[in-house]
Every structure is written in C-alpha cells, then in structure tokens.
Amino acid sequence: MSKLILPVIGGVGVVGFGAYMMTPRGTEITFKNKYKNAILGTTDNAALWNSKFTLLNGKTVRHPKLRLAVIKYSSDSEYAKTLHKEGCKEIYNAPVKHSEYRKDFKDYCSKNLKDEIGNKWITEENNGSKWTAKLTSLKSHDSNNGELDGTLKRIKTSISGDNNNTFDDTKRGDLKAWCTSAGAEIFESPESDLFKLVKLYCSEA
16 A cells, blocks of 8 residues: 555544545536436437437547447447447546537437427428417517527517517528527426427427
8 A cells, every 4th residue: 555545544544535535536527417317328218319329420529439439330330339329328427527528428428408309399491380389479478488598589579570470481590590509408407498498489389
C-alpha cells in the first residue's frame, strides 16, 4: 500500500477512507442519472433502437464503439447494432460534465420529445389544416399552459392581427420548423415546459 495512503487511513479509519475514496465518483452525475426518462432499455423499445441505429448511417460520431458501428453499418449490420447498443450503454454510465459524447447521446442513444409523443406527432406539410388549428390555439395561448419561448412568442405576435385565422404557408411553416427543432431535444420529463408546449402545438393529442 502506498505510504501516502497510510496516514489517511490512520486519520479517518478504514470505513471513512472508503467513503472518502467513493465520494468523487459517487457524486458524479451520469447521463443515466440526469436523463433517466430518455434512456433506451436494452430489451424494450426495439423500434426506437432501430430508428436511432438508422440515423447512424454515414454520420460523424465521437464514441469509439459508435464510430465502429458506422464503419460496420453496411458490411455487418447485426454487429453494428450490437456496437450501437454497447456504445450507448457506456455513454449512459459516463459523467455528463465536460462529456464529449453529449451529441452522440442526444442523437443516437436517447428518447427525444418527438419519440415520446409517438404517432400523435403532426407530420403533414405546412399547407395542412392541422397546423392552422395549432396556430389558432397559439394565438390565444394561456400562460397557465407554460411560458412561450422566444420563437413561439414571435410566431404568436406575427399572427395576432389575423382575425379570420387564415394563416399562410409561411406562418404554418414557422410553427412546423419550431416543432422539428423542439422535437429533437432530449426528453427529460413530462412536466418540463418544453414538452408541454410540444404537446400543445406539435401533437394531435
């Protein structure tokens, strides 16, 4: 045992020393801790795992196993899928702070807001009536349903003078673009402000 460690044991005792040694790692916040609602299970979410795997094709990633999964994507897809899951599991257990894998986690290893909404997500083009209905709702947004972010505030202001609710494709496109961007964010909680807004203005529910 190192001579440098012995005085520490003598000063705090074996149990105290164990706690001392465990504290730094015990207090690290991992991706699995911080984003527990976004973690993909190893035995469930098969369709979601497949959709995330498909997104890997040809992409530039940081985690070594995900990089190898990209390389093997076409030549050995089953092995690549295994590497994908293994890489994600390693990221789940990695500390979030200063991590170089946050984008890997967000794009290829986690459930996002759109994933959580599922088949209720509005997929029609910006000339569709569903976006018109959502813009009509946005025009009279109740702050009790969540504080609008800057983009939604701007859209709301831009349509406030349309008394007939005859919004053009540009306005519908603005809302659709916001939904696309917001939907790609990591799902943290059903109580988060962003998720509540996404449910209101990007979902058929």
